[in-house]
Amino acid sequence: MRFLSRKTGVAAAMLGISALALSACGAAPEESGKAAGNSDYIGCIVSDSGGFDDQSFNQSSHRGLMAAADDIGFKPREAESKSNSDFATNLTGMMNAGCNLTVTVGFLLGDATAQAAASNPEKHFAIVDFQYDKPIENVKPIIYDTAQAAYLAGYAAAAASETGTVATFGGIKIPTVTIFMDGFADGVAKFNEDKGENVKLLGWDKKKQDGTFTGDFEKQDKGKQVTKNFIDNGADVVMPVAGPVGKGAGAAVVDANKGGKDVKLVWVDSDGYETAPDYKAVMLTSVVKTMDKAVEEVIVSDADGKFDATPYVGTLENEGVALAPFHDFDSKVSDETKSELDALKASIISGDLKVESKASPK
């Protein structure tokens, strides 16, 4: 505080005030009595500790709720959980706020949601990325057979690799992460089998169900370090399954390419070309889970009085999961690979080809 002399302080204050005054000269709007919402329906969402800006499932589920709110015209209620002990409190809060349907995000909210559902049988719930052993009447699970799309990504990555080595790593070893890695591994294996090649996969061993994890979904430097190690070991396509940690991987890829390498990135959850534009120059493709669409659909149909507890399973068939376009790499991926991917997609949809993961929806 003492670094500022009195004069500079006064000058800064004057500047600030004049800036404020300039921006404050607009005309006052006409008074209007229009209310924001025109529906009695209330849709709500409770996040896990990732928060609604996690660039992952909390964020996309939240986007789905907002879209539904726009469709129907209700005021959404949202509660971010800062720790696991907030789950029950937040759900109680939602019940008191009169929510018709509450979306809860992630397996950690499983118990709390089941409890709230049991004590509020007339309310509806939807839980993202989790499925109960015994279905609950008023809880709709929204789950994804991500392995299907990751399979295509694995195949595409193996086809795009020039060094014959690709890599993947996860944030935390949980099913919603390993399902990506299982599918990716199988896709690589399929490529090797069909082409008689020997593309190696670093970072995940499907048989042992073990591999490389950064330990959380936060520390980007750890993702950068892990990716650098992969690149040093010859990998030229990397798929980080770690939410924001993927940005660390992107930074490592950009660094390596500055040093003359040609490494590519496979993004997950959303189309990274749009959501992580800093790395779009190295973005081969993305494994997309369209959670916002599923959440929006569930809420809209609940508002129409059409709720059911049958799990929504996102697949290639219903476009709940998908392989994103190649964007800038479109010209570099051969037509042969593209038609093979289309054929694989078709046979997964028809059921001829089964992509299996321990973490697949039951």
Added chain:
Amino acid sequence: MSEQTIGQPPAGEKPVAPPEAKNSNNELFRKITQGPGLVSVLGVFVALVIGGLLVAVTDKKVIETSSYVFARPSDFFSQLWRAGTESYVALFNGSIYNSAQGFSPFLETLTVSTPLICAGLGVALAFRAGMFNIGAQGQIIIGATMAGYVGFAWHLPLVLHLLLVVLFGLLGGALWGGLVGLLKARTGAHEVILTIMFNYVALYLLDFLMNTTAFRRPGETNPISPILDANATFPAMTGSRLHLGFVMAILLTVLVAWMLKRSTLGFEFRAVGHNPEAARTAGVNVARTTILAMAFAGALAGAAGVAQVAGTEKVLTVGVAGSLGFDAITVALLGRSTPWGTFFAGLLFGAFRAGAVNMQISTGTPIDIVLVVQSLIVLFIAAPPLVKSIFGMNPKKRVRKTETIKAGAK
């Protein structure tokens, strides 16, 4: 804590070099951890005002109306007032009383504050023994892990099961804290470094355990433990989440108060906290006292872990400790490291946490604002001269006072 020492010139302008650097560190440590309670109260007040202003200036309607503040100033100021107060009203409704639910939000406040009080006591006790216990987080985790395991893996009769859960939780925390004390006493390693590292060890240990079949719920691939036996959990009040753990927190507060004031051990803690050399000369076994102080601090944090697994969550997950261990440091600082001060600081933070839920649901104010207020409280407590100067309590510094306010307002 005389007025002279507080009214000293700002850092970097020390007129007289302190006789011994170590002693001045000690003095500063005590000033921050155990200064007068008034600073706490004023610190909370200022933090709340700044928090309210932050809410107000980031409010959408306030920003809208500010664009035509000269055309119709009434809009702007009424919106400013509304945004600033609405959030705090919601906070109050969610933590103490509202017309729809009566005082049941207050029970929620008590529930949320239970682990905060226990862990806060752990940090406060270490403060009094002259140690900065950053390790409450790890101690909570190990306490919760041991308590949780006993709770879901063993199947024992009523009362006995819960007693063992509590006992193992305390033991787990005591072990984790005591190890730090042992390393400090034997090797002279600094407890701050040790506790921070022990936090990581505890976290990753739990992370590892949660992926083993012994800890994972059967038929589940996610890292979540089985639900604790009904016999192993604290009985809860019907219609709320408030459980017997709160009584445990009260008992622990009484116990720590008694220990520090009346027992020989507590006297030794305080003696070592004031001046280890003098304590040694007076015949106190400093090594033993250090180990015991950290073990007791750990046990108290372990009790917070018990309150989590056996009270509110009833399962063990990697996130069982949340950010409790770090909030506990704030609670202990705010409570000036006295047992009852910590108790009430824990209640206040519990109210913040419980109320924040209602605040974000009903007004849409981000819950992070509560974290900002908490952080500001720490800031003001760590810098008592700042608070004092804001309220003009530095007698000799009338001139500087006005400058500080200006700078603070920027």
